[in-house]
Amino acid sequence: MIALVTASIDEEGLTDLRKHGEVRYQPLFETRQMLGGRRLVRALEGVDVFITEADNLKEAQIEALEILQIIASCRGNPVNIDIPAATRKGIPVIHAPGRNADAVADLTLALMLILGRNIMQASALLRDPDRGSDMSALAQVYFDLRGTEMWEKTVGIVGLGAIGRKVAARLQPFGSKVISYDPYISENAMADYGVKKVDLHTLLRESDYVTLHAMVTDETRGMIGAREISLMKPTAFFINTARSALTDESILYEALREKKIAGAGFDVFDKEPLPVDHPFMSLDNVVLLPHIGGATHEVTTHQTQIIVPDILRLINGEKPLHIVNPEVLESFKFRK
Amino acid sequence: MAGYETKEQMQAVIERFLAGIEKSETLAKMCKGIKVSIGYEIVDLDFQFHTEFMDGVVTGGIGEASPPSMAFLETDSETFDGMMTGEIDGASAAMSGALSFSGDMSSAMGLQALQDDMNQIYRDAKAEG
Numbered sequence: 074m075i076a077l078v079t080a081s082i083d084e085e086g087l088t089d090l091r092k093h094g095e096v097r098y099q100p101l102f103e104t105r106q107m108l109g110g111r112r113l114v115r116a117l118e119g120v121d122v123f124i125t126e127a128d129n130l131k132e133a134q135i136e137a138l139e140i141l142q143i144i145a146s147c148r149g150n151p152v153n154i155d156i157p158a159a160t161r162k163g164i165p166v167i168h169a170p171g172r173n174a175d176a177v178a179d180l181t182l183a184l185m186l187i188l189g190r191n192i193m194q195a196s197a198l199l200r201d202p203d204r205g206s207d208m209s210a211l212a213q214v215y216f217d218l219r220g221t222e223m224w225e226k227t228v229g230i231v232g233l234g235a236i237g238r239k240v241a242a243r244l245q246p247f248g249s250k251v252i253s254y255d256p257y258i259s260e261n262a263m264a265d266y267g268v269k270k271v272d273l274h275t276l277l278r279e280s281d282y283v284t285l286h287a288m289v290t291d292e293t294r295g296m297i298g299a300r301e302i303s304l305m306k307p308t309a310f311f312i313n314t315a316r317s318a319l320t321d322e323s324i325l326y327e328a329l330r331e332k333k334i335a336g337a338g339f340d341v342f343d344k345e346p347l348p349v350d351h352p353f354m355s356l357d358n359v360v361l362l363p364h365i366g367g368a369t370h371e372v373t374t375h376q377t378q379i380i381v382p383d384i385l386r387l388i389n390g391e392k393p394l395h396i397v398n399p400e401v402l403e404s405f406k407f408r409k
Numbered sequence: 410m411a412g413y414e415t416k417e418q419m420q421a422v423i424e425r426f427l428a429g430i431e432k433s434e435t436l437a438k439m440c441k442g443i444k445v446s447i448g449y450e451i452v453d454l455d456f457q458f459h460t461e462f463m464d465g466v467v468t469g470g471i472g473e474a475s476p477p478s479m480a481f482l483e484t485d486s487e488t489f490d491g492m493m494t495g496e497i498d499g500a501s502a503a504m505s506g507a508l509s510f511s512g513d514m515s516s517a518m519g520l521q522a523l524q525d526d527m528n529q530i531y532r533d534a535k536a537e538g
Contacts, residue, residue, distance in 0.1 A: 110450070110483030110509030131506025155506060346518070 074388070074409065075119055079108060080126035080147040086377035093388055093409075094121075101127055110134070117141055121408070122384060125153065126376075132158040142407055143387055147172065147376040149235075150288070151397060160398040165405055167383045167393050171235035172376040173367035177286075178239035180366050181314050184338030185228070185282050187360050188310045190220035194357075221281070223247035229280030231296075232287030232315070233258045233268060240284060241266045252276055255287075277304040284312040285319050294318050302328045311337040314366045318343075326352045329359055340366050412487030416454040418538075419486055420471060423458050425534035427469035430460065433530060439523050441465045445516045448478030453485040462520065480512035493531040 074094030078087070081100045090096045097120075101107065108116050108128040114137045117123055121140060123130070126147040135141075135158040144166045146154050151168040159166045187193060195218050204210040226249050230237045233255040241251045245267055252269045253276070260270040273296070277283060283305060287293045297320040305311065311334055313320060322343050328334050336358035342351070345364055353359055383393035388407045396402070413419035430436055440462040448459045459474035461467070484492075488507045491497030502508035510517070 105513050105515060107511050107514045109511040110452075110481070112481065112483075112511040113509070129503060129506065129509060131509070133506060134509075152504065346521075 074121045076122040076124060076384075077116060077120045078124040079104075079128055080124050080145075080376065080380075081373040082124065082381065083374050083377045086381040089381050089385060090122075093385075114138065124380060124384070127153065129153050130159075131155045135159055135162060135164070143167070143384060145169075145380045145384055147380055149173065154397075156397055160401055163401045163404055165387055165393065165401050166397045167380060167387070167395050168397055169376045169379040170395055172372055172379055174235040174239050175375065176369040176372055177236045177314050177366040178243055179369075180340060180362075181236075181240050181284050181286075181312055182243050184312050184314070184340075184360055184362075185223065185284070185310065188312075188336045188338055189223065189226075189282075191218045193360060194218060223249045225250065226281040227252060227279050228282045228284065229253070229271075229276035230268070231255075231273070231276065231283065231285045231319075232293075233263060233266070234286060234288070236315075237286035238266050240286065241268050252279065273301070274304055277301055278306075280309055281306065282310050282312060285315040287315060287319055289316045289318045295321060297321070299324045302334065305334050307333060308335050310335055312339075313337070314340040317341045322353070326356070329353075329356050332358070336360075338362070340364055412485070412490045413454065416456045419451065419454055419456055420458075422531075422534050422538055423456075424471065425537055426531050427458065427460070427471075429530035429534055430467050430469060430527060433467065433526065435526050436462075436467050436523055436530075437465050439526070440467060440520075443519050445480070445520055446474055446478040447517060447520070448474055448481045448512075449489070450481060450483040451486050451489055452483060453487075456486075462523070478512065480510065480514055480517035483509040483511070493528050494535075495528055 076090055076096045078096060078098045079101055081102055087096055087098060113128055113130065114134050117138055119140055122143045123141060124145040124147065130144060130153065132155045135155055141164060144154055144159055144164055146166065147169045149168065149170045149172060151166060154166050156166055198204055198214055224247060228244055228249050228251050230240055230251060230253040233253045237253065244251050251267060252271045253263055254271060254273040263270045302324055325337065329337055338360040340362040341364055347361060353361055379395060383395055386393045392402060441464060443462050444464055446459060446461040448457065450457050457473050458469065458471050459478050460469040484507060488497055488502050492499050492502060499508060503510065
């Protein structure tokens with residue numbers, strides 16, 4: 074077996090793969106080189122297993138490859154792979170749902186605390202040459218920058234999937250009340266996570282923090298519009314570490330500019346990187362991040378633990394846990 | 410259908426486009442501090458050209474660059490033309506497989522700010538024909 078690995082995989086995972094053959098480990102974070110088009114086809118000549126994260130493997134490339142047996146996309150949603158094309162060629166495509174869940178949940182909590190405790194403003198104050206060393210100014214800001222604790226605050230989680238559940242778990246020690254809108258999770262299942270099931274409008278009306286963790290589907294696209302924002306408390310914070318397509322940036326901008334809501338934290342935008350002249354840049358009640366939700370060292374371990382065992386299952390003739398096109402398994406047999 | 414029927418047609422436009430970006434003072438100013446080279450491969454016409462943005466100096470040429478470009482964009486003439494005229498969204502084209510990137514994409518991303526000016530120069534180059 075020859076495996077080309079351009080995703081980040083930890084040493085333990087690489088060792089497990091090497092027991093089955095040659096592993097060409099060329100992770101993007103080291104090489105800084107993406108593969109695409111004919112260059113990708115050349116790199117995959119003679120390769121049985123391709124483990125990728127960012128490279129686009131589309132129909133033209135899949136059609137041109139004769140040897141490739143397994144495609145592993147280290148993403149929750151393997152948008153970089155043409156699934157129908159792989160299925161037509163009988164190639165199983167495995168993926169890594171939840172690999173970023175801990176990372177994004179941590180960042181969501183960080184944004185709640187940054188917003189609630191005015192951390193951006195407080196940090197900026199100390200760097201201000203006029204006010205940072207002025208004792209009377211500091212005494213004043215001690216009161217001006219008083220924030221809010223998470224204790225007894227209501228946090229509304231929109232979408233109680235892998236990330237939403239981890240956000241809920243992290244909130245329990247803070248003493249927060251957690252409510253969630255997710256039509257696909259039952260009341261009892263939510264109760265198991267210490268979460269109360271509510272409808273979307275109730276969530277928006279009652280929450281001190283609204284945080285989005287839904288996937289973008291036809292059902293959820295634009296789900297937070299003008300009507301929804303108008304239901305939020307003027308003291309509430311809005312957090313989006315999921316996808317900007319769930320919301321409307323212009324409506325959020327107006328609501329934040331007019332202080333109809335207290336503030337917001339965004340890690341995702343309609344256009345990334347966020348243009349320097351974007352209206353959000355002019356707001357002082359917004360924390361803006363460059364889509365770093367999944368940017369942690371530990372994600373390498375998470376995706377290794379999801380992807381590598383599934384590859385070994387396929388090599389050993391077993392069914393993988395996370396396969397996008399299970400219909401190919403009926404006729405699939407790994408050629409050793 | 411947009412795009413080009415022959416390699417010669419496209420090459421004539423690209424030569425004017427490259428001349429346009431080389432003499433653009435705006436692009437030169439905007440690429441101060443940037444060092445990026447992009448190779449373009451138009452697969453249906455078997456046509457290559459390249460651009461270089463080297464700290465305020467913009468150059469380009471027909472064929473492959475030497476030394477090789479830092480990043481590559483591979484597509485067909487119709488998609489390339491659509492992106493440069495603004496009729497096709499590059500991100501959507503990449504998702505559909507009509508456009509492939511390879512090489513050092515983080516450097517190439519730095520050119521995004523120049524795209525509108527480059528598109529205008531391309532449209533002018535096309536109109537001249």
